[in-house]
Structure formats: structure tokens, C-alpha cells
Amino acid sequence: MYVIVAYDVNVDRVNRVKKFLRQHLNWVQNSLFEGEVTPADLEEIRMGLKKIIDEDEDMIVIYRLRSADAMKREVIGVEKSSMDEVI
Template sequence: MYVIIVYDVNVARVNKVKSFLRKYLHWVQNSVFEGELTKSELEIVKDTIFTIINKDEDSVIIYQFPKNYMPKREILGIEKNPIDDII
């Protein structure tokens, strides 16, 4: 499935979340990752993020799209990290 993950976490945990998500997804811009995950990978991502964040302070939103679905992207301004050349 295709997922987009956005997060707003305390500065003390930002690098931990970012470093972990880079193992599974493409960094799009500050606090935004996207890409393909299997169901089991998604569960690993959710479980690990839950151990990193403080559920009383932090917020993580995961958008899930059906398999083979690629949402349309429109970028206004500069693109922070182009993913066009990723295979």
C-alpha cells in the first residue's frame, strides 16, 4: 500500500522519528515521508513510532492508500527532496 506519514513531535524526538522512517520511506519535506509499504512493514513502522513518541505530546498521522494507487502530487514552490529519479 502507499502511505504518507506526517508528524509533529517534540524536538527531542524529531531525529529519532526521521532516522527510523528513512529506513522505510522517502523523505519528502520536513516531517513528511511517503512510499510503498507492505502490511507487515506498516505494522513495524506503527509499533516503532509508538515506542519513540510521547503519546501525550506528539502527533503522527498515517494516510493509507490502496495498492497500486499513487496520489497526485502538486508542488508549489521548491521541492525539498525530488523522488522522480527513485526506482
């Protein structure tokens, strides 16, 4: 499956969240990652994020899609990552 992950976490934890997600997904822009994952990968991501964030203060949204084909991705402005090469 394909996931889009967006986070809104306290500045004290931003770097840890980013570093963790980089190990599993592709960085798109500030606070936004994407990537193809297995159900096991996704569970690892969930568990890892829960260990890092404060669940009473931080928020992470995970959008799960059947595959990358289920969405069209469009960028306005500067392309900060090199996702188009990845997809």
C-alpha cells in the same frame, strides 16, 4: 499499499523519528515521508514510532492509500527531495 506519514513531535524526539522513518520510507520534506509498504512494513512502522514518541504529546498521521496511483502529487516551490525519481 502506499503511505504518507506526517509527524508533529517534540523537538527532543524529531531526529529519532526522522532517522527511523528514513529506514522505511522516502523523505519528502520537513516532517513528511512517503512510500510503498507491505502490511508488515506498516505494522513495523507503527510499532517503531510508538516506541519513540510520547503518545500524550506527539502526533503522527498515517494516510494509507491502495497505491500511489490513488493520489496526484503536486509541488509548489522548491523540490526538496528527489521523490519524483522514486515514484
